[in-house]
Amino acid sequence: MPFLEVLTPLSIALCFLGVFVGIVMGAIPGMTATMAIAIFLPLTYALDMIDSIGLLIGLYVGGISGGLVPAILLNIPGTPSSLCTTFDGYPMTQKGEGEKALKIGITASIVGGFFSLTVLYFFAPFLSSVAIDFSSVEKFLIIVFALTVIASISKGSLLGGIFSGVLGMLVSLIGTFMDNNQTRMIPPGFEDELVYGFSLLPVLIGLFAIGQLLQEAEEGMKAAAHQKIDLQQGKEKNKFRFAIILKQKVNVVRSALLGTFIGMLPGVGGSAASITAYSQAKNFSKKPEKFGTGEPEGLVASESANNGLIGGALIPLLSLGIPGDSTTAILIGAFLLQGIEVGPLFITSNPDLWSGIVIALVVANIVMFILMFFSIRYFAKIVFIPKYIIFPIIVVACVVGSYAINNGIMFDVWTLLLFGVFGYIFPKIGVQIPSFLIGFILGMQAEKYFIDSLKGSGGDLAIFFTNGPVAIGLWVLILGSVIYAIIDNFKSKNSNQQNAM
Template identity: 60%
Template sequence: MELLAHISPMFVLLVFVGTLIGIIFGAIPGMTATMAVAVCLPLTYSLGLQEGLALLLGLYVGGISGGLVPAILLNIPGTPASIATTFDGHPMNQRGEGEIALKLGIFASLFGGIFSLVALYFFAPALADFAIKFSYVEKFLIIFFALTIMGALCSNMLVGVFSGVLGVLVSLVGAYSTDKGGNGEYRLMFEFMEPYLSSGFSLLPVLIGVFGLSSILIEAEEGVPATASTTGTATARQKKFRLTIFRGQGVNLFRSAFIGTFVGLLPGVGGSAASIMSYSQAKAFSKDPQSYGKGNPAGIIASEASNNGLTGGALIPLLSLGIPGDATTAILIGAFTLQGVQVGPLFISGNTDVWNMIIVAMLLANIFMFAMMYFAIRHIARIVTVPKYILLPIILVMCVVGSYTINYGIMFDVWTLFLFGLFGYLAHRIGLEIAPFIIGFILGPSAEIYFVKSLESFGTLTIFFTKSWIAGVLWLLIALSIAMSVWMAGSAGRAARDPK
């Protein structure tokens, strides 16, 4: 009952409004939960801490959840953490199961959010103490583990690995930032590019370009009949969503929510890694791994349970150590700063009221997110009935607007969008794999910094094997992941040669 003491009509309203705005931000390509929280953060100065956090936590949960909508309907991840949702979500949409895919994602998101909230409430200090056992070495191995998954995501393992490495290379363009302990030197570019690429290519324009714009170019090349919609089938023929679709998915749900929560509590690893790892684990343990990437509901469950699991997970180091777990909580900490509240190892014990209020706000945000999305989704899903000749130009405008606004009005981000849109189109033509490319692009900078810093600290490569028992476990997972990729590539090759 102590928790309920913090609920006032204004508090509930702010969580509701925050969740709604967050969902809208998440659903618009180029706008993210991080952006939503950043835009609304100054408002919290006048709102006060509790009301301010109610709004921001609603934005956070809504923003992460909303990303599944364009991922499934348009094949454009609304947020980087929903990349893996596109792998099976969009194929389901293409075969007329968009509404089912969306509802699956919403249920999985709710589960992930609640799972991580339970972890946050009951185990935050203990988990934070465990998180600090992950130094540069262990974090590099986690990123490396996520990178090894690239091979399992492609039809051709060699091409997939090449695409992934190319993504890593492109991600390293720009300065070796002093903000990360680098020397500030520019790499992989000519001098005349320095004014534009000092911070490298922005993630969101690259993401929207290779997923969204390239799809439009491919559609344009193939030609769009006047009546064609994105599914090619009428919504009337869409199948109905039934909870039985979760039958046999219990382990997947728990495992994915756990991975999301766990990755969330490791600062600097990120939501994309969480959803990709969960997806690959779901695929690895599946009896039918070949069906992944072709519209397997389990893929959506893995991705969405994981990226919402991140929400509570990322709050653990924030509230137990004063260290943000991800980019959004890094902004969220500003709400405490503006109110002069110290966030650190003694925060929870010294601020019981605020702590309880955060838990209530997170719970409400998850419930509101579920209610809003579940009941609105039927209508949102009808976007697929809009003829492509109307829808695609609108998507194109949204892509441009999203890219332009992501860094508050940098025109180079729009050129980045076009450049990577063209790249995505050419990659499709010549058979490069987009998913591993983008995974490499997202994880490359973290891999570099953790690798280099590990070597700077310990001066020897053997440290990656000898640092701790955690490193040993991670190497085991890496070895299993590589073995699984090779096995799946082999069986896919055999299936192709002997189709029966």
């Protein structure tokens, strides 16, 4: 499809809006890109898919990038992937180099974003072409592999993560079994409301938006009193120059590559990408002792890696239908609302949408750079907006969106509030929200492909082990993912015990 036919004025405007709102929400401590996408997801129901994907991609890119603002100015990671940005960004601010640090981070972000976009453009179609002939057996095993993500992200509590995922799958099965129209697990008195189960959108918004707001409210709604920050002391040596990034070209490419690769691994997450890139930059540096004292080299590594994560995380999502984290899981929700199934057939069945995603990423990264680089002094003030002003607006948007998504069903609002309470309670009792969400989204698909596989084999379970080399390869990946998660969990426990001693 010609470039200009995909890039409509409306899609550009929505992408611009998404980036702007994403930056604002990413810059507010306690808000995340995941939360931004969850809040705006209802709007996509009334939009064309290509236009809505421009909005969501803009929110994704803007939300990840905006996290560097509080990380550098307040020593508070705006997003988990901005963790290592605080190590050298905040010390630079303390030296009066705040504006310089922000511009270094922004420039590194766009380089990492375009690097991962290039990898996405060439690698995702290849994976899709390999998986296009998969039968229901292979599709079921891919979902099982996706579910092993739960084990990978269950840091410190493997059993808790597995329990959370299974609980999510059980909740997703509430409703009617389509093969025989039999209802199951529906509480008495809710047969009409839950005949099709819980709606995805209110569950998503409740868990990530309302739940987060309740947690923030528990800590206190008063804005912290921050001292006035001098972004630029005016010294010539403190001014930003693009030569700083050019001198770091090896570091930028290495960190973007690490971020993209780690993004392709479901369940590993942005903080792991940032930490890995930062540690490698320190290992290869000629002056590692300066890391943590305001060294631009560390800032470049962190920001190029966490923006490289975006394109990497979309590769398993678009080519295999595997949500790597909570943010990409919500993006699956956007596709499902439009009746589009993400998986091996996605790119070949939706070439226009695939082109729209690639173009939206290009536009979003350019808009992000222009907005932040030339207006960073104004965006820096976002961190001081009181939460008691922002949060009521978010609550109203969540309620209206949930009510309108199915043409005015009040039960969806109660679902929103119910899962909002769950989002607040779950972390306190050890239920992991990302694991629960992944189980909720994949539960019905796993059931569908499992039943279809058994129908094709006459009920013989051996079909899952004897369906050819692809199935065997998938079992190897599943076992490898589980073993890695167990070993990683064991190491994490040992490390925590040593730190406690």
